[in-house]
Each structure stands twice: as C-alpha cells, then as structure tokens.
Amino acid sequence: MPVPLTLRPITRAEHLAFVAARPSVSHMQLPSWGDVKPDWRAESLGWFDGGGRLVGAGLVLLRPLPKLKRYLAYLPEGPAIDWHAPDLERWLDPLPAYLKGRGAFSVKMGPPVVVRRWSAEAVKAAIADPGARRLLDAEATTVEPAAFELADRLRRMGWQRTEPGGEDGFAAGQPRYVCQVPYAGRSLADIHQGLNQQWRRNIKKADKAGVKVVRGGHEDLPAFYTLYTETAERDRFMPRPLPYFQRMWTALTAEHPDRMRLYLAHHEGDVLAAATMITVGKHVWYSYGASTSRKREVQPNNAMQWRMMADAHELGAAVYDFRGITDTLEESDHLLGLLRFKVGAGGEAVEYLGEWDFPLNRLLHKALDVYMARR
Structure with a gap:
C-alpha cells in the first residue's frame, strides 16, 4: 500500500526552493502572488512523502x-503536483479535507494540464473555414x-468542471485557451522565421519609423496605466486600478529582481504601447498589454512584442x-x-483542462455560482 501523502503549510522559503527546482510553475503559484491579492488570505501548502x-x-x-467566516479556496493554475500520478487520489484527497478545516466552503483549482x-x-x-465556429470545430x-x-x-x-463564464471563452477565473510560441531547441532566427509576413513587415516598418522599445521601472507604471485605461475602453473590459500593478511590481521583483519587466514603445517623445512580462524558470508570460489608437501606422505593438520575444x-x-485567447x-x-495578432507571431493555440470545483458546502457553493453569474 502506498504511504499517504501529508499536506501541511510550508514557509515561503520552502515554497520558492521547490519552485526553483522545477522547469517552471505558473506565476500565480508563487508566494509573491499572494501579496498581489490583498483581498485574499494566502497560504503556501506542501505535499510530503513518507520520508518527509x-x-x-x-x-x-x-x-x-x-x-x-467562510472562504472560497482558490489555487489558480495549480497546484504544482504530479498530475499524471497513477495514484492521483493520494495527492488530491487531502486538499479539500485540509481546506475545510480552514473554513473553506468550496475549493477551486486549475490543473496546469x-x-x-x-x-x-x-x-x-x-x-478561414466558414464551417468552423469555435476552435474545437477544427482538428487539433x-x-x-x-x-x-x-x-x-x-x-x-x-x-466538477467550472462552466466557463465571461464572454467568448474568457472564464471568470483563468483562461482555458491560451496562445504560446514554442522556443525549445529554436534559435532566434527560427522564431523570427515563424512570424507571419505581416508581423515581419510591421517590425521593419516600426524600425524605419524610429520606434524605440525600452525597459521601464516602477516609476513608469503610471505611463503604462494611461495606455491601459484607453485600451480597456476600446476593447470593452474592466480595468484594474493602478495600485494593483504597483503592488504586483513590488511583490514580484522583491521575490526575484527579474521576475517582472515593463516595456515601453516610444516614438518622437510619445509612449504608444506598453506591456508587462513575467518570468518563472523557462516560462515567460506577456501578462498585460496596453496601447493608444494614435500613430498606429508606426506599428509600436509589433516592435514591442518582438523585443520582448527576443529578450525571452x-x-x-x-x-x-x-x-488568453478567445476560442x-x-x-x-x-x-x-487579438487571436490573429498572437497566432501571427507563430503561436499555437493551447487548450488546458480548465478550472475545477470541489463544493464542501453545496448551499454556499450554489450561492456563489449565482452571484458570479450576475456579475
């Protein structure tokens, strides 16, 4: 009989050492991510084998x-466990039991599978296929x-799999569909070759027009934020407040100086586009992007993304x-x-297993569902 795994709180240092020993985990599974979310109480949990x-x-x-005094317990894009273990029950059974003891009425997680x-x-x-209305209509x-x-x-x-909320495949939690450019074993020239013709043309155009992409710091977040609120209005989404990004910068860079970067595309004294980038091990995320509708002809977005891709x-x-992408x-x-733009960079569409719920109190879980549906 396999020895049961023990689940208990771990220190930030233990958690970070575990993350550092893996190729990557989601940035939302780092101790610092808890500091980004002050409305939530964060706890690092560890699974221990029989040998401790x-x-x-x-x-x-x-x-x-x-x-x-009841809580929704959420593990975004996690936990970092052996998801394909033949004895997965040994890993997951202790989780709802432990969190119930912490006052949770429901557990939500996002297996990174x-x-x-x-x-x-x-x-x-x-x-291009008129018969394909969603990604799942196309052969993977x-x-x-x-x-x-x-x-x-x-x-x-x-x-239970969380039914996708939001519009067009964007769930209320983390996206089930994302776009990723594979880098393993590829030179930068290979990656450049993977860009479509429009991307390559736009990068050249930006260079010729004199677009300069620079790295910024905490002091440049207000400039990013001005563009971000303009983008939110244009693309019809609810913007996060400026302190969220300032907190994110402080928390992530305190954990690792190069965890989060800010890029800004300048043209003749104007900041036309800006974006944040997060790195954990061998995984690099473009996390938030922003741009103005002015001077679109100088193609600042392509120039900025290509600089970020090269740095990654x-x-x-x-x-x-x-x-995230729409499905x-x-x-x-x-x-x-947005899907065309991301795929044009040589990105592949990737479907994850989605988010899953374990209701511990069905009445409260149902009440939360109703509340989320009305938001």
Missing part, C-alpha cells in the same frame, strides 16, 4: 464571504489522451506565452483580431 520530502506545492488564496494544441497554420485554416494538431483520463478521474473524486529567448525561455472563430467577434 517535499514533493508538491501550491499557493492557495482564501477569499472570505461577506459577513461569514494541456488537452489539445493547434499549430499557427491550423488556427489560420480554421479562421496534437491531442493528449492522458488529459481526458485525468478529467474522468477528477469527476470520480467529486470534482535570451533568458533561455522554453515558451513565450501570450496568455470563437466568428468574424463578428471583437476578440478575433
């Missing part, structure tokens, strides 16, 4: 229900059968992650342009 060795870790965020991938060519063909380039088995096992354990390659990245291929969808 730390074999898994996770950041859990506990969000209190108004007027009740890929289900399908569509190459840039496959996505381009799907967009690669499929991971183990992910389907994992989903079945989670259901048998009592976990220099950092030894195995993947450059453009984060809808309808021409009428205002998010389709």
Whole structure:
C-alpha cells in the first residue's frame, strides 16, 4: 500500500526552493502572488512523502464571504503536483479535507494540464473555414489522451468542471485557451522565421519609423496605466486600478529582481504601447498589454512584442506565452483580431483542462455560482 501523502503549510522559503527546482510553475503559484491579492488570505501548502520530502506545492488564496467566516479556496493554475500520478487520489484527497478545516466552503483549482494544441497554420485554416465556429470545430494538431483520463478521474473524486463564464471563452477565473510560441531547441532566427509576413513587415516598418522599445521601472507604471485605461475602453473590459500593478511590481521583483519587466514603445517623445512580462524558470508570460489608437501606422505593438520575444529567448525561455485567447472563430467577434495578432507571431493555440470545483458546502457553493453569474 502506498504511504499517504501529508499536506501541511510550508514557509515561503520552502515554497520558492521547490519552485526553483522545477522547469517552471505558473506565476500565480508563487508566494509573491499572494501579496498581489490583498483581498485574499494566502497560504503556501506542501505535499510530503513518507520520508518527509517535499514533493508538491501550491499557493492557495482564501477569499472570505461577506459577513461569514467562510472562504472560497482558490489555487489558480495549480497546484504544482504530479498530475499524471497513477495514484492521483493520494495527492488530491487531502486538499479539500485540509481546506475545510480552514473554513473553506468550496475549493477551486486549475490543473496546469494541456488537452489539445493547434499549430499557427491550423488556427489560420480554421479562421478561414466558414464551417468552423469555435476552435474545437477544427482538428487539433496534437491531442493528449492522458488529459481526458485525468478529467474522468477528477469527476470520480467529486470534482466538477467550472462552466466557463465571461464572454467568448474568457472564464471568470483563468483562461482555458491560451496562445504560446514554442522556443525549445529554436534559435532566434527560427522564431523570427515563424512570424507571419505581416508581423515581419510591421517590425521593419516600426524600425524605419524610429520606434524605440525600452525597459521601464516602477516609476513608469503610471505611463503604462494611461495606455491601459484607453485600451480597456476600446476593447470593452474592466480595468484594474493602478495600485494593483504597483503592488504586483513590488511583490514580484522583491521575490526575484527579474521576475517582472515593463516595456515601453516610444516614438518622437510619445509612449504608444506598453506591456508587462513575467518570468518563472523557462516560462515567460506577456501578462498585460496596453496601447493608444494614435500613430498606429508606426506599428509600436509589433516592435514591442518582438523585443520582448527576443529578450525571452535570451533568458533561455522554453515558451513565450501570450496568455488568453478567445476560442470563437466568428468574424463578428471583437476578440478575433487579438487571436490573429498572437497566432501571427507563430503561436499555437493551447487548450488546458480548465478550472475545477470541489463544493464542501453545496448551499454556499450554489450561492456563489449565482452571484458570479450576475456579475
């Protein structure tokens, strides 16, 4: 009989040492991410084997229900455990039990497990196909059968897949569909070759027009924020407040000086585009982007992204992650342009297993569902 795994709180130092020993984990599973979310109580958890060795870790965020000492427990894009272990129950069974003792009425997690991938060519063909309305209507380039088995096992354990909220595949939690440019084993010239013709043309155009991309610091966040609020209005999303980004910068760079970077594209004294980039091990994320509608003809976005992609390659990245994309291929969808932009950089569409809930108190869990649906 396998020895049960023990789940207990760990220190930030233990958590960071565990992360450092892995190729990467999500930036939302770092101790510092808890500092970015002051409305949540954060705790680092560790899974220990029979020999007392730390074999898994996770950041859990506990969000209190108004007027009740009950919490939603959330592990975004985590935990970092062996998801394909034949005895997965040994890993997951202690989690709801432990969190129930902490006052949780429901547990939400996002297994970092890929289900399908569509190459840039496959996505381009799907967009052009009038019969394909969503990504799932198009044949995937690669499929991971183990992910389907994992989903079945989670259901048998009592976990329920979160129904996607938000519009066009963007869930209320973390995105199920993302766009990633694979870097492993590729030179920067290979990655440049993977850009579509429009991207290469726009990078040249920006260079010729004199667009300069520079790295900024905490003091440049207000300039980023001005562009970000303009982008939010244009693209119809609710912007986060400036202190959120300032907190993010302070927390992430305190944990590792190069964890978060800010890039700004300048042209003749104007800041036309800005973006944040996060690095954990060999995974680099483009996390927030912003741009103005002015001077679009000098192509600041392509210039800035190419600089970030080149810097990510220099950092030894195995993947450059453009984060969330829509899974809808309808021409009428205002998010389709963003999908085209990201795939144009040679990115493949990637479907993750999605987020899963374990209701500990069905009444409170249902009440939360109703509340989230009305937001």
